[in-house]
Amino acid sequence: MRLASLSVEDTGYNSEVDQFTLPPGEKWRRFELQALGLRAFAGVRDDAALNPFELARFANLLVVDFEQVQGLSEEARDHLLGPAAGEWSGGACSRALPDGRKIIILNPTHGWQRKHSTLMEEICHVFLGHTPNRLAIVGSEGKQAVARDYQKADEEAAYGTGAAALVPFKALRKFVLLGKSVNEISRHFAVSRELVAYRLKVTRLWTLYKTAHPEVTRGKSGQNIT
Numbered sequence: 017m018r019l020a021s022l023s024v025e026d027t028g029y030n031s032e033v034d035q036f037t038l039p040p041g042e043k044w045r046r047f048e049l050q051a052l053g054l055r056a057f058a059g060v061r062d063d064a065a066l067n068p069f070e071l072a073r074f075a076n077l078l079v080v081d082f083e084q085v086q087g088l089s090e091e092a093r094d095h096l097l098g099p100a101a102g103e104w105s106g107g108a109c110s111r112a113l114p115d116g117r118k119i120i121i122l123n124p125t126h127g128w129q130r131k132h133s134t135l136m137e138e139i140c141h142v143f144l145g146h147t148p149n150r151l152a153i154v155g156s157e158g159k160q161a162v163a164r165d166y167q168k169a170d171e172e173a174a175y176g177t178g179a180a181a182l183v184p185f186k187a188l189r190k191f192v193l194l195g196k197s198v199n200e201i202s203r204h205f206a207v208s209r210e211l212v213a214y215r216l217k218v219t220r221l222w223t224l225y226k227t228a229h230p231e232v233t234r235g236k237s238g239q240n241i242t
Contacts (some may be wrong), residue, residue: 039185039219047173051180054143063187065206068135068178075142077108078117079135082124101125105134108141118142129208136178144177146170176218182207183215192216192225 037052038045057074060066072079088096096104105126109119120138122131146167183205191201198216202209216222226232 036189037186039221041218041220044176044180044218047176048180048185050140050144050173050177051184054140054177054181055184062184063190063204065204066136066182067206068132068139068182071139072120072135075139076117077120077135077138077142078113079120079122082121085121097125105130106138108138127208129202129206129211132207133175133178133182133211136182137174140174140178140181141170144170144173146174179211179215179218183212185215185219185221188212188215188219189221189224192221192228195228197229198225 038048054071055062055066058066058071069079082097101123104123106120106122109121112118120135122134126134183201188201191204196204198209198212202212205212216225
């Protein structure tokens with residue numbers, strides 16, 4: 017069964033799962049249920065790290081190294097890896113390969129933890145059945161690359177579901193209660209500290225985390241968090 021055809025019902029989870037498995041808030045509970053479906057499909061334990069590179073093939077995605085991309089001028093390549101490197105994380109080719117797979121390109125200047133979240137977001141676009149609403153152009157002076165762009169709601173759903181798949185609420189809550197730090201949690205799940213901080217905040221575990229770590233009194237998007 018391909019990932020794109022997997023439904024939440026296939027996992028055995030439903031909206032009546034206890035409060036320690038799902039976070040508060042209807043939207044975040046929906047994202048969590050979808051994430052649990054992905055994790056169940058991948059066959060990982062509740063508190064285990066999920067490797068999106070292993071999951072990508074089930075989403076019919078082919079991750080290609082940026083250096084393998086042909087047709088880009090040297091100027092465009094330098095721009096994407098230089099001044100524009102902070103403006104893109106990854107993307108998928110708008111046309112599928114003859115065998116049906118879609119090519120995913122990740123920003124090689126980003127760390128492996130950020131690549132995990134970027135690839136997971138692309139996998140979730142497939143899982144959730146999203147289609148791009150337009151093509152985005154990256155580059156300048158005719159040296160341009162074409163990438164997909166999605167509706168804002170689809171972007172939020174894919175990122176939120178992907179983040180929940182990488183850092184599931186039940187395990188995150190357990191680690192907070194055990195006094196684990198953001199650094200320890202990020203290492204366990206092989207994700208960035210910023211992603212852990214995001215999950216703590218959207219699942220409303222942030223206050224509980226600060227109670228266990230009173231030294232955390234400031235910081236944005238995970239900065240100054242230990």
